[in-house]
Each structure stands twice: as C-alpha cells, then as structure tokens.
Amino acid sequence: MRRYEHGFHVALVIVRIGNIIRVAGVVSAIIFAIIGVALFGLISQAGVVVVYASVLAFVGAVMLLAIGYVFGTMVSAQGQILLANLDSAVHTSPFLTDDERAQVMHMP
Numbered sequence: 001m002r003r004y005e006h007g008f009h010v011a012l013v014i015v016r017i018g019n020i021i022r023v024a025g026v027v028s029a030i031i032f033a034i035i036g037v038a039l040f041g042l043i044s045q046a047g048v049v050v051v052y053a054s055v056l057a058f059v060g061a062v063m064l065l066a067i068g069y070v071f072g073t074m075v076s077a078q079g080q081i082l083l084a085n086l087d088s089a090v091h092t093s094p095f096l097t098d099d100e101r102a103q104v105m106h107m108p
Contacts, residue, residue, distance in 0.1 A: 004090050004104045011082035018076025025068010032061035 036057030039050050090096065090104050 001096065001100055001104055004086060004093075007086045008083070008104070011079045011086060014079030014082060015076050016079075018072045018074070018079060020072070021075055022069055022072030025064055025066075025072060028068065029061040029065035032057050032064060036061060 036054045039054040039057060087105065090101055093101070096104070
C-alpha cells in the first residue's frame with residue numbers, strides 16, 4: 001500500500017507543478033503586456049524605438065502565454081496519466097483487499 005500511496009503523492013505533485021507552470025506563463029504574459037502598454041504610452045515622447053519595444057513586448061507576452069500554457073498542460077497531463085496508471089494498478093492488484101484499495105484510492 002505504501003508504494004501506491006507514494007505514487008499517488010508524486011502524481012499529484014506533478015499535476016500541481018503543471019498548474020503552477022501554466023499560471024506562471026499567464027502571469028508573465030500579463031506583465032509583458034503591461035510593459036507593452038506602458039511603452040506604447042511613451043510613443044509621443046520617444047519615437048520609433050519605443051514602438052518596436054512595445055511590439056516586441058506584446059510578441060513576448062503572446063509567446064510566454066503559449067509556451068507556459070502548453071508546457072504546463074503537458075506536465076499536468078503526465079501527472080494525470082500517472083494517476084490513471086496507478087488507479088489501474090491498485091484496482092487490479094491481487095495483493096490488496098477491497099478495504100485497502102478504497103483506502104489507497106481515496107487519499108487526499
């Protein structure tokens with residue numbers, strides 16, 4: 001039972017890490033977009049260089065959003081796959097009683 005419990009803990013940590021990566025991608029994209037808006041507001045004062053910096057900040061924001069979301073989803077999916085494999089292993093284990101299966105699969 002301990003092996004399965006440890007496996008479930010690891011799988012849940014992987015899912016959480018994927019969610020953290022996804023949120024970090026969204027937050028950094030928002031920060032880059034805010035920087036882009038702030039730079040865009042300086043156009044009347046600075047000129048063409050600020051326009052390029054503003055566009056670059058927006059492109060960076062879109063790239064961070066896409067990369068963070070896709071990479072976070074992939075990591076989270078790996079954790080979900082591990083959870084599904086562990087569910088199957090616990091369900092079909094001849095070494096566990098029904099009570100032990102219920103205990104392992106209903107852990108927090």
